[in-house]
Amino acid sequence: MRAFLRGFGYAFAGIAYAVRTQRNLRVHLAIAGVVILAGWGLQVTAIEWAILVLTIGAVFSAELINTVAELAVDLLTQEYHPMAKVAKDVGAAAVLVTVVAAVGVGVAIFGPRLWRILFG
Numbered sequence: 247m248r249a250f251l252r253g254f255g256y257a258f259a260g261i262a263y264a265v266r267t268q269r270n271l272r273v274h275l276a277i278a279g280v281v282i283l284a285g286w287g288l289q290v291t292a293i294e295w296a297i298l299v300l301t302i303g304a305v306f307s308a309e310l311i312n313t314v315a316e317l318a319v320d321l322l323t324q325e326y327h328p329m330a331k332v333a334k335d336v337g338a339a340a341v342l343v344t345v346v347a348a349v350g351v352g353v354a355i356f357g358p359r360l361w362r363i364l365f366g
Contacts, residue, residue, distance in 0.1 A: 288359045308344040312337035
């Protein structure tokens with residue numbers, strides 16, 4: 247049981263490291279805060295909350311995996327290598343794809359509500 251619980255400590259240490267060192271993750275955290283406040287203020291449904299939570303989790307996960315890829319590449323080589331660049335670019339692309347999908351979710355959930363408020 248101790249080893250199991252210790253695993254949570256390692257995971258939280260990884261999250262703390264990423265928050266401390268990855269600017270984009272901090273940006274995503276701030277945006278997630280705005281989304282949560284908007285969801286609360288615009289009274290999204292339980293299903294919409296589930297979708298928003300999964301989407302926020304997907305963006306964070308993509309950013310964390312990208313951080314792992316960047317650290318692994320940096321550990322393997324300190325010199326420029328075309329494949330190292332590709333690995334980092336593909337990791338960044340994964341985050342971008344996830345964020346674009348998250349924006350789509352946000353538009354689908356918040357768009358009609360904001361439209362009614364603005365153009366009623």
